[in-house]
Amino acid sequence: MKIKRRLVVSGGVLAILLALAILWTGLNMLLPVSTTDGNETIMVNIPPGAGTKEIGRILAGEGVIHNAFTFRVYTRLKGVDKEFIAGRYELSPADDMKAIIAKIIKGEVYLDTDWFTIPEGLTVKQMAQILSAGKLIEGRRFLDLVSHPPDNLVKQFPFLEEALDNRCTYALEGYLFPDTYQVARDASEEEIIMLMLHRMNRVINEAFKQRALENGMTVHEVITLASLVEKEAVVSSERRRIAGVFLNRLEDNYLLQSCATVQYILGEVKPELSTGDTLIESPYNTYLNPGLPPGPIGAPGESSIEAVLNPEKNDYYYFVSKNDGTGEHYFGRTLVEHNENINRAEKNRAQSSGPG
Numbered sequence: 001m002k003i004k005r006r007l008v009v010s011g012g013v014l015a016i017l018l019a020l021a022i023l024w025t026g027l028n029m030l031l032p033v034s035t036t037d038g039n040e041t042i043m044v045n046i047p048p049g050a051g052t053k054e055i056g057r058i059l060a061g062e063g064v065i066h067n068a069f070t071f072r073v074y075t076r077l078k079g080v081d082k083e084f085i086a087g088r089y090e091l092s093p094a095d096d097m098k099a100i101i102a103k104i105i106k107g108e109v110y111l112d113t114d115w116f117t118i119p120e121g122l123t124v125k126q127m128a129q130i131l132s133a134g135k136l137i138e139g140r141r142f143l144d145l146v147s148h149p150p151d152n153l154v155k156q157f158p159f160l161e162e163a164l165d166n167r168c169t170y171a172l173e174g175y176l177f178p179d180t181y182q183v184a185r186d187a188s189e190e191e192i193i194m195l196m197l198h199r200m201n202r203v204i205n206e207a208f209k210q211r212a213l214e215n216g217m218t219v220h221e222v223i224t225l226a227s228l229v230e231k232e233a234v235v236s237s238e239r240r241r242i243a244g245v246f247l248n249r250l251e252d253n254y255l256l257q258s259c260a261t262v263q264y265i266l267g268e269v270k271p272e273l274s275t276g277d278t279l280i281e282s283p284y285n286t287y288l289n290p291g292l293p294p295g296p297i298g299a300p301g302e303s304s305i306e307a308v309l310n311p312e313k314n315d316y317y318y319f320v321s322k323n324d325g326t327g328e329h330y331f332g333r334t335l336v337e338h339n340e341n342i343n344r345a346e347k348n349r350a351q352s353s354g355p356g
Contacts, residue, residue: 113184255289
């Protein structure tokens, strides 16, 4: 009897040890295949309709999990064996099986995309240069579309109709919102333009339209004036004040005399404009033509748009750069005060340049 009991006890111990060994092995099968290189990734394709047997075989074959059988058992125990989403995945052998399963269940498929950033204030010509340099577009095609947008695009974004009515140099100037974008690597010029217009459409919401109406302005006028503020304001805290200055001048029929509009005509930023520059015949020249230019002179950011919708109420009619390296401006109420500020700015320039 003692011998039988010993055999039973020994058999029980062996069974426990065997179970622990199986459990230990199974747990190890859930660990990452590699712990040496967390940056290594492998592209894995999960075909449509694949079951856990096939998916496990693919993952094990690609070296991102240890064992296909463990994968099948684990997913069945977790009740997720029917939830896998087909697609192309970028997986890492440094991830454990749980993380890999979660990625495929969530459908975090690999997207062959590019990112690009458009800073505030850029013209569509400058945008074309950036996108062309990144090999995302064909520049001529892009500029042709922003000059003559197709009817279906205009119908989708009614705020563009006023830009077309004003016969701007580029109909979409100012409306391609400056931001960071992710696009498919094979995206067309039309798709990129559409993406940027959708972003602008989020800015031109009902609250925007209501506020513009309260200020007695159209959407196009707000975007146009915001583009001037974007170009003239270097310090963010001055945007609302500069917007107020421009609105004061418009209300009292002063010429806006914005250097930025002349620079738009020239296609370059000059430190100082000559008298001849300010006499260039162009509807965009606010030294010669009253009111706003026909359209925006660049892409305003949201803060410049907000500054026009909510300008500072002030009695300034002039501003000039301090020329002291701060980017700030002196603001004047009268022409006499403005001329005094110009003299102060010139002294600042002389001091910063030093002798000789």
